[in-house]
Amino acid sequence: MSRRTRHSTLVTCFALGAVAMLLVPTSAAAQARRPPGARRPARPAPHAGSWEIGGGFLWQGGFDLGDRDAELTRNPATGTGPYDLFTSASSLGAGIGVQGRIAGYVSRNLAIEGGARITFPTLDIHLSGDVESARDLTATETLTQYVFDGSLVWHFAPFHRGRAVPYVAGGAGYIRDLHEGSALIETGAEYHALAGLKWWLSSRPRRLGIRGEAGVSIRDGGFDFREGRRTVPVASASLIYLF
Amino acid sequence: MSRGIKFALAAALIVVCAVPAAAYLKLGTRVGNRTVTLSWRQFPIRYFVTNRDVDGVTAQQFRTAIERAFANWHAVPNTTTSSQFVGFTQAQPVSGDGATVLGFQNRPELDRTLAATNFFIDTTTGEIVESDIFFNSAFTWSTAEAGIAGRFDVASIAQHEIGHLLGLSHSALGETELRAGGRRVLGAEAVMFPIAFSAGDLNDRTLKPDDIAGISDIYGNATFQRQTGSISGKVTKNGRGVLGAHVVAFNPASGKLIGGFSLSDDGSFVIAGLEPGPQVLRVEPLDDGDISSFFDETMDIDVDFKVGFYDQVVIVPRGGGARNIEIKVASK
Numbered sequence: 241m242s243r244r245t246r247h248s249t250l251v252t253c254f255a256l257g258a259v260a261m262l263l264v265p266t267s268a269a270a271q272a273r274r275p276p277g278a279r280r281p282a283r284p285a286p287h288a289g290s291w292e293i294g295g296g297f298l299w300q301g302g303f304d305l306g307d308r309d310a311e312l313t314r315n316p317a318t319g320t321g322p323y324d325l326f327t328s329a330s331s332l333g334a335g336i337g338v339q340g341r342i343a344g345y346v347s348r349n350l351a352i353e354g355g356a357r358i359t360f361p362t363l364d365i366h367l368s369g370d371v372e373s374a375r376d377l378t379a380t381e382t383l384t385q386y387v388f389d390g391s392l393v394w395h396f397a398p399f400h401r402g403r404a405v406p407y408v409a410g411g412a413g414y415i416r417d418l419h420e421g422s423a424l425i426e427t428g429a430e431y432h433a434l435a436g437l438k439w440w441l442s443s444r445p446r447r448l449g450i451r452g453e454a455g456v457s458i459r460d461g462g463f464d465f466r467e468g469r470r471t472v473p474v475a476s477a478s479l480i481y482l483f
Numbered sequence: 484m485s486r487g488i489k490f491a492l493a494a495a496l497i498v499v500c501a502v503p504a505a506a507y508l509k510l511g512t513r514v515g516n517r518t519v520t521l522s523w524r525q526f527p528i529r530y531f532v533t534n535r536d537v538d539g540v541t542a543q544q545f546r547t548a549i550e551r552a553f554a555n556w557h558a559v560p561n562t563t564t565s566s567q568f569v570g571f572t573q574a575q576p577v578s579g580d581g582a583t584v585l586g587f588q589n590r591p592e593l594d595r596t597l598a599a600t601n602f603f604i605d606t607t608t609g610e611i612v613e614s615d616i617f618f619n620s621a622f623t624w625s626t627a628e629a630g631i632a633g634r635f636d637v638a639s640i641a642q643h644e645i646g647h648l649l650g651l652s653h654s655a656l657g658e659t660e661l662r663a664g665g666r667r668v669l670g671a672e673a674v675m676f677p678i679a680f681s682a683g684d685l686n687d688r689t690l691k692p693d694d695i696a697g698i699s700d701i702y703g704n705a706t707f708q709r710q711t712g713s714i715s716g717k718v719t720k721n722g723r724g725v726l727g728a729h730v731v732a733f734n735p736a737s738g739k740l741i742g743g744f745s746l747s748d749d750g751s752f753v754i755a756g757l758e759p760g761p762q763v764l765r766v767e768p769l770d771d772g773d774i775s776s777f778f779d780e781t782m783d784i785d786v787d788f789k790v791g792f793y794d795q796v797v798i799v800p801r802g803g804g805a806r807n808i809e810i811k812v813a814s815k
Contacts, residue, residue, distance in 0.1 A: 310733045310740055310765075312657060312670030313691075317681035323658065323670025328735045328763065365735050365763055367792050371658060372767060374790040379763050381796035419798040423805060424759055465736035 285445040286395075286482055290345040292353075294451055296478025298337045300359045300385075303472055305330035305465045326370040330465065335361030335385060339476055343393060351393040353409065359385045363463075381420050383463060387430050389413025395438075405438040409453070415462035428461015438480065446483045452476070510602075510652045512609050519609035521602065521650045522701050527567040528553075528614075528648075533586020534571035537620040540587075542571060544626040545618075545637060549585055552641035555688070556649060559695050561707035564649060576615040578603045583648075584615045585641075591621040595665065597679055598640050600647035614648040616641070623682070632683040639679075639687035646675050651697045652777065653677040655729045656742045659771045666772065672740050677776040692739040696756025703756070712759050712799035716808025717750035718766055720788050724750030725812060727769050727777075727784030732762045732797075744769075744777070759801040764793035766810050788812040 286292065307329045311322035337359030343351040361383055368376040391411030398405045415428040436453025454475040464470060510521040532546045540548075546568060553566045576584040578601045590596070596619055603613035618624065618640065625634035657671030659678060668678045673693040680686055690698075699707045718728040728745040732754045743754035768786035769777060778784055793810045 305735070308735050308738050310731075311738060312672045312740075313686050314670045315668045315680045316684055316686075318667070318669050325658070325670075325731075325740070326733075326765065328733070330735050363761060363796055365761070365796055367763060367765075370765075370790060370792075372790040374765065374767075374792055377792045377794055379792065379794055379796045381761065381798060419761075421798070423798040423800040423803075 284348070285447075286345045286348060286351075288345055288347050290482060292343040292345070292351065292480055292482045293341070294343075294478040294480035295338065295340040296451070296476055298339045298357055298359060298476040299474065300335045300337065300357075300361065300457065301473040302332045302334040302361060303470055305332060305363075324369065324371065326374065327368050329366045329368075331364050332383075332463070333362040333364060335359030335383075337385070339478065341478070349395045351395070353391045353393050353411070355389060355391075357385075357387040357389070361385060383420070384418040385462065386416040386418070387413045387457075388416070389430060389432065391432070391434075402443055403440045405440070407436055407438065407453075409434045409436070409455075415459060417463040419463070426461070426463045428459060430460070430462075431458040432456065432474065434474070440482070447481070449480045449482065451478045451480045510647070510650050512604060512606055514607060514609065520701060521604055521609050521611050523564070523649065524608075524610045526563070527565040528583060529567050529569045530583040530585060531569050531572040531574065533576060533584060534573060535587050537587045538623060539631075539634060540624045540626050540637060542586075545587070546571070548626045548637040549641050549645075551638050551688075552645050555642060555690055556645055556698060559690065559698050561704050561710070562699050562702040563704055564698070564702050576617040577601070578613060578615050581613060583613050585644075586617065587620040587624075588617040589620045590617070593619055594621070597622055597635060598644045600644045602648075611648075611650065616644045616648060618644075625683075630683050630685045635679070635682050636685050636688070639674075639685055642674050642687050642690070643679070646694060646698070649698060650701050651675055651694070653772070654693050654697070654742055655744070655769055655771060655777060656691075656693050656731065656740055657771055673742070677772050693741045696741045696754075700755045707756070709802045710759075711756050712801055713753055713755040713757060713804040714762065714764070714797055714799060714808060715751070715753040715804055715806050716810065718745045718752060718810045718812060719750050720785070720812050720814060724748050725785045725788060726750065726782065727774070727786070728752070728788070728810075728812070729767050729769050730754060730810065731765045731767070732757055732799075733765065734758055734760065734762055736760060753804075757799045759799050761796045762799055764797060764808070764810060766791055766793070766812055787815055789815055 309327050310325040314323040339357040341355030343353035345351045363381045364378050366378045389411050391409045393407050393409040395405050395407045410433045413430040415430050417426045434453045434455030438449050438451045440447050440449040457472050457474045459470045511518040534542045536542055557564050574584050576586045598618045600616045602611055604611050623634045624637050625631040626637045630636050654673035654675040656673040657676040658669045659666040673691050674687045675694055718725040730752050731742045733740055743752050745752040767790040770786055774784050791812055797805050799805050
């Protein structure tokens with residue numbers, strides 16, 4: 241696109257925006273003239289001021305926490321390198337959980353969304369190679385991971401007679417990981433980028449739908465064996481209601 | 484009550500009483516029905532060094548090595564110990580003279596003892612009022628920075644003995660093998676392990692997490708209490724407590740190992756000074772050293788069970804404790 245053409249497009253967008261704003265008082269004026277008992281014609285939903293709530297199930301990928309040997313300092317007279325008492329291999333498994341979200345539309349395409357996610361991944365520490373032949377074993381613990389987040393959701397043009405709406409979302413959140421019995425709480429930040437599809441079950445202004453999405457969640461803090469960021473895949477399916 | 488009756492002599496080679504609520508072992512004494520930890524209450528600890536040269540080590544070199552070992556213990560974060568070299572003395576490192584003395588003595592009859600620590604304690608409070616350490620000059624010694632093969636490193640052995648002087652007993656964090664002439668250490672992860680590495684080794688110049696947890700447990704300040712946690716529970720076999728089981732907490736994130744013992748008939752144990760977060764527990768019988776190096780020989784220590792792991796990850800809270808852990812073991 242040439243520089244001139246892009247400028248023209250921007251001017252066009254601003255002009256359309258102004259028209260959209262002017263339509264609001266025009267609509268109010270029309271209402272004043274509507275005969276008593278007549279229903280106001282519905283605007284295509286969603287629109288600025290629409291709300292959407294939803295809840296469903298969530299899957300969050302796990303990650304490897306690494307191997308670590310229980311090392312004794314070897315007596316140099318008996319060899320070289322550490323003297324391993326046993327070996328550990330740790331991982332945080334994928335977690336299944338639930339989520340709830342509420343979104344407010346600021347335009348037909350853009351929504352601001354907030355929500356909470358809870359997952360229950362399992363920490364597995366596999367212990368093996370004991371120098372005194374202790375039986376191999378996997379010690380476990382189930383964590384409760386909360387994420388409270390906010391996102392911007394951009395909806396693309398619908399298809400399939402307006403029922404299917406693809407979208408992308410990105411945002412940030414607060415991680416609160418609780419170990420069993422709430423013995424220890426570890427917090428951090430979370431960033432996410434998601435893409436998904438909403439499938440409305442009707443075309444009424446107030447309507448039910450289902451929503452599926454997948455993407456990545458970048459965890460900075462919370463439970464981990466090391467400092468730094470960790471990227472995990474996430475996917476979810478929810479029932480949603482637009483009003 | 485006269486001072487002579489109130490005070491008692493104890494030797495670190497024979498544990499007086501193992502104090503519950505401790506990682507590794509702390510030295511303790513019975514006061515009535517309870518056991519109190521042996522500890523210094525007056526700082527700095529004022530000590531003398533015997534003015535005697537031995538083959539390969541002058542008194543001045545010995546003093547420097549001793550100061551280095553003391554400094555390592557005093558440098559443990561969030562603890563409050565200190566010491567002061569008072570001067571050289573002609574006195575021998577023996578108890579009861581009112582002075583804490585460290586020095587060489589020729590004790591060829593103790594052919595398996597490199598060094599030993601004695602205490603003079605107030606048996607009503609557990610306060611250590613005097614402690615003396617002798618280094619057996621029947622062995623050959625070195626203070627060389629890089630060590631000398633075939634000679635025991637004064638700083639390394641002093642570090643172990645000063646751990647006793649401060650109130651620590653032995654740690655069982657090590658593996659040994661039986662050979663003609665006694666046990667040989669294969670590996671250890673505590674300066675307070677009772678058997679020294681081979682002559683010339685310098686590894687015990689560096690304190691290990693188990694040692695640090697131990698000294699912090701005795702002299703730790705409020706910050707230590709806030710920043711670390713503990714695990715407590717019991718070791719059982721066929722529903723009954725196991726006495727003297729060695730329980731090791733392993734942090735799979737940092738690799739740190741800190742040990743403790745079940746110290747009562749119901750198998751109760753406490754391991755303190757742990758980093759908050761996940762830990763795994765391993766339990767083993769006390770079979771890598773003479774039981775008398777750890778416990779009073781009158782205690783009925785159970786060594787008839789298999790080594791095993793606890794099947795759950797234990798989460799150590801910051802400034803608190805993970806309690807009621809039960810580790811079940813099976814007979815061999």
